[in-house]
Amino acid sequence: MSGVTRGRGPGDAAPGDSALAAAIAEEAGQLLLALRPTIADPTELKAAGDARANVLILDRLHRARPEDAILSEESADDLERLNHRRVWIVDPLDGTREYGEGDRDDWAVHVALCIDGVASIGAVALPAQGVVFATAPLPPLAPAHRGSPRLVVSRTRPPAVSETLQQALGADLVPMGSAGAKAMAILQGRADIYAHAGGQYQWDSAAPVAVAAAAGLHVSRLDGSPLVYNAAERLLPDLLICRPEYAAAVIEVTQN
Numbered sequence: 001m002s003g004v005t006r007g008r009g010p011g012d013a014a015p016g017d018s019a020l021a022a023a024i025a026e027e028a029g030q031l032l033l034a035l036r037p038t039i040a041d042p043t044e045l046k047a048a049g050d051a052r053a054n055v056l057i058l059d060r061l062h063r064a065r066p067e068d069a070i071l072s073e074e075s076a077d078d079l080e081r082l083n084h085r086r087v088w089i090v091d092p093l094d095g096t097r098e099y100g101e102g103d104r105d106d107w108a109v110h111v112a113l114c115i116d117g118v119a120s121i122g123a124v125a126l127p128a129q130g131v132v133f134a135t136a137p138l139p140p141l142a143p144a145h146r147g148s149p150r151l152v153v154s155r156t157r158p159p160a161v162s163e164t165l166q167q168a169l170g171a172d173l174v175p176m177g178s179a180g181a182k183a184m185a186i187l188q189g190r191a192d193i194y195a196h197a198g199g200q201y202q203w204d205s206a207a208p209v210a211v212a213a214a215a216g217l218h219v220s221r222l223d224g225s226p227l228v229y230n231a232a233e234r235l236l237p238d239l240l241i242c243r244p245e246y247a248a249a250v251i252e253v254t255q256n
Contacts, residue, residue, distance in 0.1 A: 013113070013120055014065075018136035021111040021123035021207075024060045025134075028053040028092060028109045029127030032099065042100035049099055050074050053092035057111060061088050068113075071230070073203045079232060087114050087230040091203040095178025097156065105129045106155075108180030110207035114229040119219075122210025124180040133184050135214040142189025148172050149246055152182040152191035159198040161222070161254055168253040169193075169246075183208035183241045187215050193242040195250055197222055202229050202236050209241065218247035222254045 032049050039045040054074035061070055069081035070088045081087050088111065093099055095107030105128035113121035123134040133139045148170050153162040155175035165171055174191045176182050179200065185191040206229055209219045221227060222238040224247075229236075240250055 013115060017065075017113055017121045018123070018134050020060075020064055021113060021121055022125075022132050022134035024057055025109045025111040025123040025125035025207075026127075026132045027060070028056050028111075029125035029132070031056055032093060032109070033127045036099070036102065042102075046093070046096040046100040050093045050096060053109065054090075057090050057092055057109075061090075069230075071202065071234070073201065077234065081230060082232060084230075085116050088112065089114055089119075089203050089206040089229060091180075091207070094180050094204065098177035098181075104177060106177035106181040108178040108184075110180050110203060112206035112210050112229075114206060117228045117230050119206045119210040119213070119227065119229055122207035122214075124184055124207050124211050126181060126184060131184075133187060133211045133215075135210050139187055139211060139215045141187055141215045141217070144243065144245070145189065145192055149192045150174050150190070151193045151195070152176050152185050154196075159196060161195055161197045165193070165195055165250060165253055169249060179204045179239075180208050183212050186212065186217060186241060186243065193240075193246050193250060195222060195240050195242070195254065197238040197254075199235070199237055200239060201234050202231070203234075205236060205239050209239075212241045216244070218242050218244045220247070220251075222251065224251045 068086045069084040072090045091110040098104040099107040109125040125132045151171040152174045182194045
């Protein structure tokens with residue numbers, strides 16, 4: 001990439017990046033939990049949560065890593081980020097619908113560091129579940145599931161690929177909200193496959209992909225090609241995160 005800023009090391013992961021991502025995600029999650037019972041109207045709550053968590057995350061990142069670029073769902077996109085090797089990609093509140101419903105726990109905070117287009121460092125906080133998954137220390141992966149594969153899907157708008165995979169693999173569907181919650185459900189042993197097509201953005205998947213890869217899961221586009229971050233086009237429409245033993249079968253089904 002021409003004109004790329006040569007930052008720390010140059011542009012490599014710095015000591016403490018993973019711990020920083022986890023701490024920021026956890027702090028934003030605590031803010032969101034504290035805010036939740038104070039605003040009755042779901043629309044107002046979701047807007048306030050997005051905005052306040054975004055301010056917190058950006059403030060912490062600017063202080064701790066002032067030389068790095070940031071891409072956030074809730075901020076204007078500064079394409080100067082394309083000149084940086086280290087770019088933080090964040091979703092201050094993933095699963096706003098679920099957050100606004102009050103009694104659901106399938107929403108998340110995503111904080112990822114992408115280096116040379118790769119989601120290298122990340123943290124996914126599931127505040128209502130009281131857990132943060134990060135790239136270090138390596139998150140534990142639940143033992144393999146015995147029985148039909150479990151395919152985690154959107155609870156409100158599952159893509160057509162979900163039905164195709166369900167039929168081809170004999171999969172059981174597990175409806176869920178946030179992309180981060182879906183990906184972490186595989187680590188938790190609640191699902192085996194997360195396949196999405198039809199309109200995600202870089203911030204929807206960067207942190208879940210970083211954590212999933214660190215845990216030993218397969219991560220790619222649906223055709224098996226690498227996921228590339230910090231592209232000018234923020235849309236990154238399809239995604240596959242799954243236990244490695246299912247990757248080849250899922251890719252074959254989705255490409256036929």
